[in-house]
Amino acid sequence: MDSAAFEQIAFDALDALPPKLRAAIRDVQIVIEERPTGRNARRKGLLLGLYEGIPLTAPDRDYSGKLPDKITLYREHIEAYARSEEEIPFVIRETVWHEVGHFFGLDHDRIRRMEKRWQEKRRE
Ligand SMILES: [Zn+2]
Numbered sequence: 001m002d003s004a005a006f007e008q009i010a011f012d013a014l015d016a017l018p019p020k021l022r023a024a025i026r027d028v029q030i031v032i033e034e035r036p037t038g039r040n041a042r043r044k045g046l047l048l049g050l051y052e053g054i055p056l057t058a059p060d061r062d063y064s065g066k067l068p069d070k071i072t073l074y075r076e077h078i079e080a081y082a083r084s085e086e087e088i089p090f091v092i093r094e095t096v097w098h099e100v101g102h103f104f105g106l107d108h109d110r111i112r113r114m115e116k117r118w119q120e121k122r123r124e
Pocket residue numbers: 098102108
């Protein structure tokens with residue numbers, strides 16, 4: 001999949017969120033990289049994406065003088081994780097939503113439960 005199409009699917013995934021959520025994440029930047037670097041390159045398994053920033057629920061959240069929150073998608077890992085070419089868009093979308101979950105301060109238990117529902121839905 002070419003990078004323009006990949007990026008478009010990622011942005012569409014944000015737009016597909018309910019309007020109230022969508023409005024809250026206006027300041028989040030989406031960045032696409034081929035693979036993790038530095039500390040994250042040494043993580044085990046396929047790291048699909050990364051959220052960096054201060055979750056909305058953090059008590060000391062204050063934007064003044066801070067960089068915008070950032071969601072990074074790792075293209076090679078997402079493509080390797082997908083079982084087929086057709087599955088890549090689903091994996092992109094679910095990775096974006098996973099990282100958005102972190103932005104909203106959800107823990108992995110909550111996020112995993114949501115992901116299970118999405119995965120069941122896409123198999124229907
Ligand atoms: Zn996570």
